[in-house]
Amino acid sequence: MDTKSIITATIISLLFLINVAAEDPYKFFEWHVTYGNISPLGVQQQGILINGKFPGPDIYSVTNDNLIINVFNHLDEPFLISWSGIQNWRNSYQDGVYGTTCPIPPGKNYTYALQVKDQIGSFYYFPSLGFHKAAGGFGGIRISNRALIPVPFPAPADDYTVLIGDWYKTNHKFHE
Numbered sequence: 001m002d003t004k005s006i007i008t009a010t011i012i013s014l015l016f017l018i019n020v021a022a023e024d025p026y027k028f029f030e031w032h033v034t035y036g037n038i039s040p041l042g043v044q045q046q047g048i049l050i051n052g053k054f055p056g057p058d059i060y061s062v063t064n065d066n067l068i069i070n071v072f073n074h075l076d077e078p079f080l081i082s083w084s085g086i087q088n089w090r091n092s093y094q095d096g097v098y099g100t101t102c103p104i105p106p107g108k109n110y111t112y113a114l115q116v117k118d119q120i121g122s123f124y125y126f127p128s129l130g131f132h133k134a135a136g137g138f139g140g141i142r143i144s145n146r147a148l149i150p151v152p153f154p155a156p157a158d159d160y161t162v163l164i165g166d167w168y169k170t171n172h173k174f175h176e
Ligand SMILES: *[C@@H]1O[C@H](CO)[C@@H](O)[C@H](O)[C@H]1NC(C)=O
Pocket: 070, 109, 110, 111
């Protein structure tokens, strides 16, 4: 090979490397956390809603996705979301447990940046302060396999998110 073709070959392989190292996909979410009336036991009570929903919205993601979740706290108290089972490689400060991550003050927002790196499966998120998780603010997280990594079973006929927990007819705040 002459110098010219060596240079060309080098440039082509460098371009290939850049392409291989392309960033993983991003998914953006905007969540508004509010109080709202819910009646899971047939009795109306105050719950915590995300985008008007109880439980909160499911997150559908694919292995290695970057999840950018801008959470607006419209409650009159601090609010913090924990991402159960998400490994948070190199960003444990996004874990959402009090002491690791600061709560979102009332009227403010905070953007969680998570990467579901090398993970697959069903997980969930929940509010980690006080008794918030007894009032709502939780939901499912799904991480599907990338098409490149086949799973050793046929695609399911259907797919549901089931969240199980104790439930009380009082709200999450302390009463005298
Ligand atoms: C709050 O939301 C605004 C508007 O979407 C955004 O520009 C800003 O970065 C967010 N702040 C934080 C701390 O996430």
